[in-house]
């Protein structure tokens with residue numbers, strides 16, 4: 452699909468505006484409330500969980516990562532929180548503060564839950580999940596607009612190079628995080644970010660990130676921006692600098708990019724003049740098509756963003772034993788302030 456440059460600029464401006472609002476509105480990306488085991492009110496498990504969550508909240512922001520274990524078998528509860536490597540301590544605390552409240556509200560009585568947001572993740576379980584990789588719960592979000600046909604080959608090649616470079620770097624450091632940019636034309640850069648939860652080994656992180664990259668074509672092929680994530684790792688790319696720390700030195704430009712300033716249109720005032728609406732599609736990415744080809748189900752989230760009334764990305768909510776298959780659905784040009792979520796029925 453060819454998208455005129457001006458449309459792309461509009462989308463970029465909207466994305467930039469959304470970014471500005473993101474400090475206030477935390478988008479939730481992933482919600483997994485396990486249905487395999489529940490606790491009862493006033494049980495020892497609940498007592499332990501009620502000790503765990505404040506501990507995660509108070510210890511998480513210090514270093515951006517914290518995992519701990521509370522209680523003894525059979526009521527042991529394992530918990531982990533992590534903030535994105537570019538989040539400020541303040542944003543980290545805000546995100547985690549929200550997450551410990553959300554996780555009880557959204558996954559009531561569950562013995563296992565995961566919530567991932569833009570800037571943080573919270574996980575707890577009655578089973579020890581540290582250093583284990585969950586490969587059943589990957590999701591993708593694609594921006595509705597595509598890179599122009601003329602650029603698509605170089606774009607995809609450079610996107611692959613960027614993610615390879617970032618993944619190698621992230622896997623090898625304790626923060627399990629890296630960000631950077633690469634050019635795909637003389638004037639245009641791709642900005643990327645990759646991260647794993649810090650309980651993963653370098654090898655686990657590397658293969659988790661590789662899996663996310665491999666899933667990109669099934670949800671997000673040729674999109675001007677996308678994210679793929681699981682409970683363990685997360686990749687993001689955009690055509691503008693979406694990184695949180697604005698005072699941070701610019702990301703290393705790979706392969707001699709001249710690094711023109713990112714097309715973020717600065718202030719909130721610029722947003723007022725934008726009157727088109729971007730639709731971002733959340734597509735569920737297949738991971739085991741071969742295993743259950745007939746269960747190819749699609750859960751799509753249709754989020755219509757407005758610049759006047761920014762709304763958070765609605766969560767995906769699935770039981771942890773389901774695997775979804777999805778493709779990218781692209782929509783353009785809707786003009787409404789509304790935000791809606793479409794859950795498409797399973798096929799077969």
Ligand SMILES: *[C@@H]1O[C@H](CO)[C@@H](O)[C@H](O)[C@H]1NC(C)=O
Pocket residue numbers: 486487770772773
């Ligand atoms: C998923 O888990 C629920 C509750 O444990 C169970 O009822 C359901 O059959 C499971 N579905 C599949 C496809 O395994």
Ligand SMILES: *[C@@H]1O[C@H](CO)[C@@H](O)[C@H](O)[C@H]1NC(C)=O
Pocket residue numbers: 486487488489560
């Ligand atoms: C746990 O609670 C959820 C929500 O009420 C329910 O759907 C699920 O079947 C329960 N799981 C078990 C194992 O009882």
Ligand SMILES: *[C@@H]1O[C@H](CO)[C@@H](O)[C@H](O)[C@H]1NC(C)=O
Pocket residue numbers: 518519520581582649650651
């Ligand atoms: C936190 O996770 C690491 C990595 O799996 C593990 O070695 C460590 O024991 C965990 N900490 C606690 C308190 O369980």
Ligand SMILES: *[C@@H]1O[C@H](CO)[C@@H](O)[C@H](O)[C@H]1NC(C)=O
Pocket residue numbers: 544545548549552
């Ligand atoms: C955390 O949330 C509570 C309300 O649940 C609020 O009073 C407090 O100010 C919040 N702290 C931060 C740092 O956002």
Ligand SMILES: *[C@@H]1O[C@H](CO)[C@@H](O)[C@H](O)[C@H]1NC(C)=O
Pocket residue numbers: 584585586587771772
């Ligand atoms: C993922 O799915 C496979 C195959 O259904 C299952 O054996 C495994 O237990 C699942 N893993 C998790 C973490 O749910």
Ligand SMILES: *[C@@H]1O[C@H](CO)[C@@H](O)[C@H](O)[C@H]1NC(C)=O
Pocket residue numbers: 612613615616705706
């Ligand atoms: C990035 O990846 C490309 C291709 O894999 C490689 O040639 C290049 O040296 C890498 N750059 C950095 C800075 O690692």
Ligand SMILES: *[C@@H]1O[C@H](CO)[C@@H](O)[C@H](O)[C@H]1NC(C)=O
Pocket residue numbers: 605609634635636637706707708709
């Ligand atoms: C990146 O920018 C450099 C310097 O302007 C240029 O030589 C190179 O061809 C560009 N790379 C791509 C893929 O366009």
Ligand SMILES: *[C@@H]1O[C@H](CO)[C@@H](O)[C@H](O)[C@H]1NC(C)=O
Pocket residue numbers: 536537538539540696698699700
């Ligand atoms: C943000 O960038 C500044 C300057 O590079 C650095 O000192 C600071 O630690 C960074 N903050 C975070 C949260 O990365």
Ligand SMILES: *[C@@H]1O[C@H](CO)[C@@H](O)[C@H](O)[C@H]1NC(C)=O
Pocket residue numbers: 759760786787788789
């Ligand atoms: C969008 O919201 C603005 C401000 O709330 C309102 O003035 C405008 O009429 C709305 N547009 C649509 C299409 O609903």
Ligand SMILES: *[C@@H]1O[C@H](CO)[C@@H](O)[C@H](O)[C@H]1NC(C)=O
Pocket residue numbers: 788789790791
């Ligand atoms: C969005 O549209 C739906 C269906 O038309 C309606 O029920 C809902 O109230 C609308 N929400 C907003 C915020 O306008």
